[in-house]
Amino acid sequence: MGGILENWALNEKVMAIVTDNANNAVKAVQSMCQVNEKTNLTCAAHTLQLSVKSSxxxxxxxxxxxxxxxxxxxxxxxxxxxxxxxxxxxxxxxxxxxxxxxxxxxxxxxxxxxxxxxxxxxxxxxxxxxxxxxxxxxxxxxxxxxxxxxxxxxxxxxxxxxxxxxxxxxxxxxxxxxxxxxxxxxxxxxxxxxxxxxxxxxxxxxxxxxxxxFDLTLISTLQNGGQVSTRQIASLLDPRYKDQEHENFADKIFIRNHLKKILLESEPPIRNANEASSSMTNSDGEFRTELELEETIHTDSHQI
Structure with a gap:
């Protein structure tokens, strides 16, 4: 699979690969250094059916x-x-x-x-x-x-x-x-x-x-060293689910702060680093709370 990406000059263009839940397919993706997202990307429909079969x-x-x-x-x-x-x-x-x-x-x-x-x-x-x-x-x-x-x-x-x-x-x-x-x-x-x-x-x-x-139990895992899944980040970036109504307040903050860190650490930066940092952090250099972010979004929408 890695050879195919190299032959077609896709090494820096493939961000993620979705597979079924077969161990050989999952391990193959995890072993590829060309892919950024290597976990939590199995077929959702297939995973759902496995849960039914188990039940x-x-x-x-x-x-x-x-x-x-x-x-x-x-x-x-x-x-x-x-x-x-x-x-x-x-x-x-x-x-x-x-x-x-x-x-x-x-x-x-x-x-x-x-x-x-x-x-x-x-x-x-x-x-x-x-x-x-x-x-x-x-x-x-x-x-x-x-x-x-x-x-x-x-x-x-x-x-x-x-x-x-x-x-x-x-x-x-x-x-x-x-x-x-x-x-x-x-x-x-x-x-x-x-x-x-x-x-x-x-x-x-x-x-x-x-x-x-789906590894979506946040409070019991994330604050104890766990990771935010790709599915949770994707839901936050989806305009239809950006309010994260399905998550509790503490999980919302955790997921949003995780995404902000990814954006700040990304290369090349999406926008001017100082501008991005100032909008995502408060005057003390700490990540803003959800209330502060919502007030900022509300103000920006009125200006637009």
């Missing part, structure tokens, strides 16, 4: 997924069951849809499979109960009890915002801040009294795994 590893959820996958496979391989499902859907004025199978390597396929099952629960049950379409042995083998259907509904509900975020992150035309979106997802993962043990377990596992993978 569904509980015994009950794995058995539930296995059970639903077998049911979908039956309708995929049995022409009689497939035809019967279509007829039942027509009788109920539902869209004629085939069931979807999940795939470990396809993002959001678990959500799409479970959602399609929920949407077609009634015709599926009728097909399984019709002895002209399904034998009693197969019906008993593939039966999904009421508690399982309830768990499927809960999983669909909790996976829906993750699916929406994955679509946003995968879009070629839309862009967003993973920092802000991570905070939004955390709000969806707050436990409620109505949550079952399965859902509580999923929420806790997903939140912990996501926080760990």
């Amino acid at each position: 569904i590893s509980t015994e009950y959820i794995k058995k539930l997924i296995e059970k639903t996958s077998k049911l979908v496979s039956h309708f995929k391989h049995s022409n009689v069951a497939k035809y019967g499902l279509g007829e039942k859907q027509k009788q109920m004025d539902l869209p004629v849809q085939t069931l979807l199978q999940s795939c470990n390597t396809r993002w959001d396929s678990l959500y799409l499979m479970l959602q399609r099952l929920i949407n077609n629960r009634s015709p599926i049950i009728q097909v399984m109960a019709d002895r002209n379409l399904t034998t009693s042995v197969i019906a008993e083998k593939l039966e999904i009890i009421e508690q399982d259907w309830k768990s499927i509904e809960e999983l669909v509900k909790i996976l829906r915002p993750i699916h929406a975020l994955t679509k946003i992150l995968s879009s070629e035309t839309a862009s967003t801040s993973m920092v802000g979106m991570q905070k939004i997802l955390e709000q969806h993962m707050i436990e409620s009294e109505d949550d079952s043990l399965t859902i509580k377990s999923f929420k806790e596992a997903f939140s912990n795994d996501l926080r760990k993978r």
